[in-house]
Amino acid sequence: MNAADNILAGKYKPYPAYKDSGVEWLGNIPSHWLTSKMRYMFTFGKGLTITKENLRDEGIPCVNYGEVHSKYGFEVDPTKNYLKCVEEEYLKTSFSSVINIGDFVFADTSEDIDGSGNFTQLTSNVVTFAGYHTIIVRPIDKSSHRFFAYLFDSKEFRTAIRHAVKGVKVFSITQAILRGADIWLPSQDERQRIAAFLDYETARIDRLIAQQQRLIELLKEKRQAVISHAVTKGLNPNTPMKDSGIEWLGQVPEHWIVRRLKHTASIQSGIPKGKDLAGKETITVPMLRVANVQDGYLNLNNVHEIEIETHELFRYSLKVGDVLMNEGGDNDKLGRGAVWAGQINPCIHQNHVFAIRVNKIESEWLSWLTSSSYAKHYFYSVSKQSTNLASISSSNVKETPLFLPPKIERVEIMRYLNEKLAKFSRIESQTIKKIELLQERRTALISSAVTGKIDLRGWTPPVAGEAA
Structure with a gap:
């Protein structure tokens, strides 16, 4: 059951x-309910023909593909949800792309089939645009907009849309698909x-x-x-303490050694992508990316492969016990890492993932240290930063302070x-x-x-x- x-x-x-009901994927419906097509109950429009470069921090809020596809989902309200904006000049040239409370905005593409039919509904009276890669669906019966929101969110409707879309890597949904979609209608x-x-x-x-x-x-x-x-x-809460020498950390146990990472480990950089391999002897091998290296564990569900020169395999191969660490990416990815246990052999790593090879201490101890708040603080403080992105050099990684008890x-x-x-x-x-x-x-x-x-x-x- x-x-x-x-x-x-x-x-x-x-x-x-x-x-x-006579509708595939729906089955039986109450005997007094009716069925119809979306084209008889909605009007349709297109979002703004813009790109990300047209967006601003201030102006008229704009619901784009990204907000529909992943951020806010079922409903969106510019007074509660952060939206990028477009200039007010668009009101003069693209008023048909303005949406009203109760209107729907569908994403016109999806990177996976399950995302086909993703939509959001405007729940605010704030003047708002539908943005790039979107389809506007306006209910003719405004009083039923909330019922239609739940209908569109039902597994039955989504199943029908999934079977109507076309695509391989990108799945497209069109006005024609939506116009022809079956809907079912209880009484008002x-x-x-x-x-x-x-x-x-x-x-x-x-x-x-x-x-x-x-x-x-x-x-x-x-x-x-x-x-x-x-x-x-x-x-041991009673152990004598000493100054760590790091202002933002404070004290550490008196008998612990404080040492820079470069005195306890070596760092191996990964292979860069995009090399010209024409006429060279090559092999194809698995390669770990930033996405595979999580905070304290490895996600090996989707490991890419790369073509490399045969002699490069030894240079870039991972060894059991290597501590993998991300060079950068989003701020939360900076420095995060885990211990390589040889799950795939052979396996190399890309140049945005460091392989740290320790001596005299356990790989697991270094992994715990780099998972701590003090290490994350250090990595962020020495990183190069841009909007929501950060990166750290191997030189700075080598200077990471380590705390070593017996x-x-x-x-x-x-x-x-x-x-x-x-x-x-x-x-x-x-x-x-x-x-x-x-x-x-x-x-x-x-x-x-x-x-x-x-x-x-x-x-x-x-x-x-x-x-x-």
């Missing part, structure tokens, strides 16, 4: 009579009741999801604090961290599962309501304080 069946088997009852009163019900229920689910997401953030903060304290202060103490601290963080990981996994279940329930609830699997004609919002 799936989530939708659980809903039907619970407190919500079905309609007394159903009929075949039912549309209002269904929308009110879903507004109430999805808001409750969204609050629960937000609580679980906040718990994950708190776990990450706690994880960071535990790592940072353990690798800079140790486990080996027996390092082993004890690492054992403590492994046990402590394993508990955090279990809690996080349980929390992620709760979020997934809540999202499944949200999806099932929307589909059940907008396709008439549950009869909401008698539903009224619960009185404050009552259980829903």
Whole structure:
């Protein structure tokens, strides 16, 4: 029994009579509901013919492909969501691309098939443009705009759109596809009741999801604090301390050694891309990118391959125990890394990923150190920065201050961290599962309501304080 069946088997009852909708992917609908095509219920338009270079920090807010595709999703409000703007001059030349409250903005392309049909609905009276790579869909019946939002978000409608789009690497959705899309229509009163019900229920689910997401953030903060304290202060609160010599760090245990990374490790730079290999003897090998190197672990689900000269394999091959570290990217990617355990052999790394080869200490200890707040602070302070991007040189990495307790103490601290963080990981996994279940329930609830699997004609919002 799936989530939708659980809903039907619970407190919500079905309609007394159903009929075949005649629409593939939809199935039966209540006997008094009608079916139609979107072209009879909406008008259509095109977003501004602009590029990112036309956007400004001030002016008329603009809902572009990016906001539809990934940022704000189901609804957008310029008074709450940050939007780039266009100059007011566009009001004179492109007024048809202005959207009103209740209008929909669909992304006209998607990089994956599941994103086909992504849309957002304007929920504000602020004058707003639909931007680049978007299609405007305006409901003729303005009073039903909220019902249509949930219909467009239902798995049935999205399935139909996915099967209509064309593409291989980029999936395109056109006005013609939307005009020809099937929709189903309860009575006006039912549309209002269904929308009110879903507004109430999805808001409750969204609050629960937000609580679980906040718990994950708190776990990450706690994880960071535990790592940072353990690798800079140790486990014994009574140990004598000394000045670390680093202003923003403070004291470290008196018997610990403070040493620059260059005295404990060597750094291997990765291979640059785009070399001319014409006429040369080459081989194709797996190559790790910045995207593969996460904070404390490696994501090897999508490892690219690269063609290199045969003799370069030895020069750039990773060795078991190498500590991988990102040269840069987004600020959160700077310096993050993990230990290479030889999961792929052979495997090389690109030039934006450093391979740090340690001696005299454990690779795992260096990995813990570079995961700490003090190391992240150091990397950021010496990095080259631009808008939301940062990069660090191998020279600066070599100057990273390391804190080295005796080996027996390092082993004890690492054992403590492994046990402590394993508990955090279990809690996080349980929390992620709760979020997934809540999202499944949200999806099932929307589909059940907008396709008439549950009869909401008698539903009224619960009185404050009552259980829903």
